[in-house]
Structures are given as structure tokens and as C-alpha cells.
Amino acid sequence: MTPPPTTFPCPLEAPAVSTNAQLFERAQRSIPGGVNSPVRAFRAVGGTPRFISRAEGAYMWDAEGTRYIDYIGSWGPMILGHGHPAVLEAVLSAAREGFSFGAPTEREVELAEAIIERVPSIEQVRLVSSGTEAGMSAIRLARGYTGRSKIIKFEGCYHGHADALLVKAGSGLATFGHPTSAGVPPEVVQHTLVLEYNNVEQIEAAFAAHGADIACVMIEPIAGNMNFVRAAVPFVKRIRELCDQHGALFVFDEVMTGFRVALGSAQSVYAQAIPGFTPDISVFGKVIGGGMPLAAFGTSRRVMEKLAPLGPVYQAGTLSGNPVATACGLATLREISRPGFYEALGARTRTLVQGLQAAADAAGVPFVVDSEGGMFGFFFTSTLPQNYTQVMATDQARFNRFFHGLLDRGVYLAPALYEAGFVSAAHTEADIAATVAAAADVLRAE
């Protein structure tokens, strides 16, 4: 056994310049896999993760000083780009007033009001610190409100890593799920039914078999955790009808799509196609924190009043509604509410995906794209996938070559084919053109 060190290295004396490879090596000694969230480790695409030292606007720089055009945007939150001056100012001035009080603040009320004002299906909202926490709390609320245990989710949708959601489909509709993670006892997922996304027959059969026991159906309306797959309008419409008939709640997980695809979020996009459509519970995260740890869930006052301290459903958080995070979220919501914001963001995103499509077409590579607002997806296949199985059947090897080809050319896409991409308001026409040119260069070699 080696004796304990008598002196500890001062972190300030750590070498100023390390390569990404050196940092990854060092990280793996103190952090499992070298990362604090698995997909950052580049396992799906191979290679060395870039350690980011700073970011500004549409760009990030790694530890070696290499600049990348950033299409991850912290997995969605950075809709204004990095370091937007108004947001930065709001965060700095909030930090000067105090980091955390564990007591209510006016800013929490302002953020709650700002969310309610923009999303008509919500009368009350509770703020939490992560999307996982918001999704988990939404399910508890749905179960507490309905007095039922069973929940339905869809394969390929991610709603955070709460135990009951780390589950894959059982062998038939009669059997509930199996855990997808060690450490989740089978009993914990026995009430979770996993169905195929966009499959109307399956959801009808599930309600026919279990309707009286189903607390909620939870969905990513545009699934961004299987790249970019829209829930078909008839599918959403049918779920809404079935929930109404059977007294179940329809939960829209808008952690990714919320304030990303439209100011009214994905539910406003579906309301255009289905007059009067609203979900019951909505879950938000990512953009509403503007890059700070903040998430929320909300619905009608009648349902929200089941939460503690008014009702019997317990839910709490030391840092919930944190004053610095709420300042960041509020400033972000203010900026994205300016007239024309989503029109411009949507147009820029379309220019990108149309450019990628044209580059692939010119190279004769099977390729399809889709986008809504500032969120996009692309697949190496010839028709848009409708569910997880179809997404995972697209060309993985080609995606990985494309990912690394672009990374080598200074364009940073999400390092896995099942992740969505994000454009920010800071991406210029020149950034998009440079990205498309880099993509054309990579695709020509295919």
C-alpha cells in the first residue's frame, strides 16, 4: 500500500496547457469513464472527447485551442448561443445578490409567470433543478392525482434516469417492462409499459387491456433522444382521446422541445394540427434554464394543488428555483420572446438541413433531414424513421465517419446517431455555409 501523500498539489499549479488526450487520461483516474454524463465519452463514435475550455456565441474552443462551430449547445439550452450579453449580465448581477437562499424569491414567481404566459395549458408550475427530477415528479403527480400505478412510455423516448423509466419493453402487452440498467429492481418497473413510438394499434391495445389502471402516458412529442422523430399527428390525437376516455393524464416531456421548437413549445405545433389540443402535464428543462441547472413541470391548478404543501404528493428541492438559475432562465425567455425570433431561428436551421441534404444528394449518399424551430435531425437512410428500431437501423458507420470528418473540420455535432442537433440565434449565415461546405467535403469521400 502506498502511504498517503503529505502534500497535495495546488489545483492552480496544474499545467496550463494539456491536450484533450491528456485530460481524458487524467479524468478517467478520478471520474468513471472520465465524464459526468455517459454520451460525452464518445463511446458511440470512438475517439477522444474534446475538453472544452470556453465558448462564445456559436463557437466552443477545446483545451488545445481548436475552435468548433457548436451544434450541441449544451444539448439544447444554449438557444441564444454562448455568453449572450443580456443573459450574462442577469447572471452576474444575480450572483452578486446571493447564490442560494432556501427561501422564496420574486424571481421564481417571475419565471413561473413567464412560463405560464407562454404555454396556455399551464396554470401553475413548480421549478426543480434537472429534467430528470421534473419528469420523475410529473409521474408521481400523475399517479397521486389519479390514484393509479401504471404508466406508458415509448421506446426511444428519454425522460431522465428515474428508476421507473429505465426500462425496455417486455415480451408482449400483457407483460410490463424489464430494467435497462443494473441497480433497478424489476419490481420498480413492473408498472411501466413500453410501447412502440407512432404505433396506434399498440396504444389502443394497451388501453383496452389496462385502461382503468393507467395513470399517464408520457411522450417526447418530437423525440430528440432518437435523433429527430416526430410523433405523427393522428398518433398524438389518438393518445389524447384514449387518455380522456380512460381518465389518464397525457404528459408532454418538453425538456428538449420546450421553447426550442416554438415559443409555445411543441404543444403549440400540435395545436395547429389538432384544434384545441393540449397535453395535461408539461415537463420543461434545458432552454428554460438557459444553461443553468433548472427544470419545471406544470399543468392545471386542480392537478398542481395535489403537490405538497397543499396536497399529499411530496416533492421538494434544496436548490429548486435557485436565484442565479432563475435569472439565467428569465433573461433567456425574455430574449427568445422578441418578435421574429423563431422565424429567424427556424429559417437558419432549415438552411442548414437543406444544405446538408443537397450535399448528400450531390454525393449520391442516402440521407434525410427534418427540423422544427432550432432543433434538427438527419439520418443516413432514404426515408424518415418513425420509431426507435428504424432509427437504429440507419447507417451507423457512415454517421461515425461523418461525425469525425466534421469534427476534424471544426464542426461539433452530437457524438451519437440517436441525438438531435441544435442551431442557436448566434449561428450566422457564414457559419451555416462553412458547415455545409465541410459536410460536402466529407460526403464526397463516401
Ligand SMILES: *Cc1c(COP(=O)(O)O)cnc(C)c1O
Ligand atoms: C435532457 C432530457 C431529459 C433529462 O434532463 P436532465 O436535465 O438531463 O436530467 C428528460 N427528457 C428529455 C426529453 C430530455 O431531452
